[in-house]
Amino acid sequence: xxxxxxxxxxxxELGAAAIFFALGAFMAFEGYGYGIGTIxxxxxxxxxxxxxxxxxxxxxxxxxxxxxxxxxxxDIPRRISAVIVVGLVAxxxxxxxxxxxxxxxxxxxxxxxxEPGTNIRNSLILAxxxxxFAWLVFILGFNLPLKPFWW
Numbered sequence: 001x002x003x004x005x006x007x008x009x010x011x012x013e014l015g016a017a018a019i020f021f022a023l024g025a026f027m028a029f030e031g032y033g034y035g036i037g038t039i040x041x042x043x044x045x046x047x048x049x050x051x052x053x054x055x056x057x058x059x060x061x062x063x064x065x066x067x068x069x070x071x072x073x074x075d076i077p078r079r080i081s082a083v084i085v086v087g088l089v090a091x092x093x094x095x096x097x098x099x100x101x102x103x104x105x106x107x108x109x110x111x112x113x114x115e116p117g118t119n120i121r122n123s124l125i126l127a128x129x130x131x132x133f134a135w136l137v138f139i140l141g142f143n144l145p146l147k148p149f150w151w
Contacts, residue, residue: 012074013066020059028052080114087111099149100139104131 031048087110094103109127
């Protein structure tokens with residue numbers, strides 16, 4: 001008897017595939033509402049629909065692969081997940097009220113503490129550098145209508 005016939009569905013990978021499929025379907029559905037456009041004049045919904053469809057196709061491939069996978073449940077410490085979620089929530093709360101630079105700074109600075117033994121000085125330098133880079137790219141480069149600061 002081959003080892004592949006004794007393997008069963010991996011629920012963790014199958015669950016991840018289902019989540020990504022649902023996310024892709026949501027992206028495609030929402031993007032379609034913006035209008036796809038034509039080949040010569042692509043509409044604002046073309047990119048989200050394309051990415052959503054690609055994500056759904058990728059999730060189907062992961063779902064098929066889950067039939068033969070021996071991967072175990074990922075062992076992700078709760079501290080890491082919690083700190084990163086707090087950083088994302090801080091960014092979401094600050095980006096419209098405090099501006100892009102403070103929000104990005106808070107996101108990077110808080111998220112750095114997901115790694116044990118983080119040096120505060122290095123975290124401050126990294127957060128300042130990423131916030132400056134975000135300002136260069138998104139406000140100066142792409143001309144997005146975001147305020148750099150609250151004033």
